[in-house]
Amino acid sequence: MSKTQLIGDCLYGYVPGEERVCIENSVEQISAFIMNHRFDGQVKITKYLDIIEVQTVGQFIDQCDNKRFLNDELLPILVPMQSGEVEVPEFVPYVDVSYSVKNVRVVNEEGKHLLINIDFFDSMEETLVNDEVYDTEEELIAKYPKSISEKLAEHIVNAIPYERDEFIDEYVYDYCDVENAKDLLNISNESLMELWGTEDEKLESFTGVVKQKIHNMTFGELLAYTFKHNMNIRSIN
Structure with missing residues (x-):
């Protein structure tokens, strides 16, 4: 298609x-x-x-x-x-990997530890990452150190979603400071100060760059960024 x-x-x-x-x-x-x-x-x-x-x-x-x-x-x-000239194809809801919580550590009915992905868009669906099972969570973490706990995954999934533009406004006006803006844009202090000024024109230029950067980030990248900087905000659509 x-x-x-x-x-x-x-x-x-x-x-x-x-x-x-x-x-x-x-x-x-x-x-x-x-x-x-x-x-x-x-x-x-x-x-x-x-x-x-x-x-x-x-x-x-x-x-x-x-x-x-x-x-x-x-x-x-x-x-x-x-008009009935051609058959109507099957409608299959689109799944965007940007709305996926990956590598979540869970325990199955046999008490074994394994990994799942949680895909969600107004609902949740769990899929196995692989066939590997472990006797302890420690063994699983040793093999997959970047995996996340089920508790953290539930926090992410159950967070109240809102539109990306709403998040951008909240970030720009409430959370954007020198350190996380420098990290967001991956630029030096000097370059940041060049963008970030008190004059209206410079401030507008800076916020424009920040907004464009966030628009281009995936859901996963945004989520990791907000956790990294301890931002008390909801999940982003």
Whole structure:
């Protein structure tokens, strides 16, 4: 499946009365989502920051401001599905590895210690990392020193998610100081001072650089960064 001209690796799908799901950014999966929910009322497909890309009534498009995408990409695939000329493909919710807590130490029913990954987006799914089991947690840690405890994983998963822009504003105005900003941007004191000034223009330039850097970080990178600097903030979408 080829990626559409829309921004991002995935979009978000909203169906009345259901939790939102991730949709792979391909015209086939967008069409499959629309067709699979054609009897569920008004369906919305949005991109980052919940900006509407497509809104439907039944199986028909009610709103799509991007006319180039609508006419050149979506309708040529969707219309044959609507008319029954082609089979509707299976809709498979998109899983973004950015929303994965990896290498979590757990104990199975036999009392053995092993590793799992927790993938979550409004729900959780556990997958085994490998077939290895250990008699003690110490043995597991010795083999995988970067693994994390189940307690820490639960803290991460159960944290209240919020949008990345909300996190950026909170970071810039409440948590950004010389030390963690230097670490974030990986620059020297001199370069940081060059960016960080009291003049409005320089301050705007500095915050612009910081915001762009955070926008480009993965969820895992952001999470590691906030833990490293003991920031008392929630998890980030």
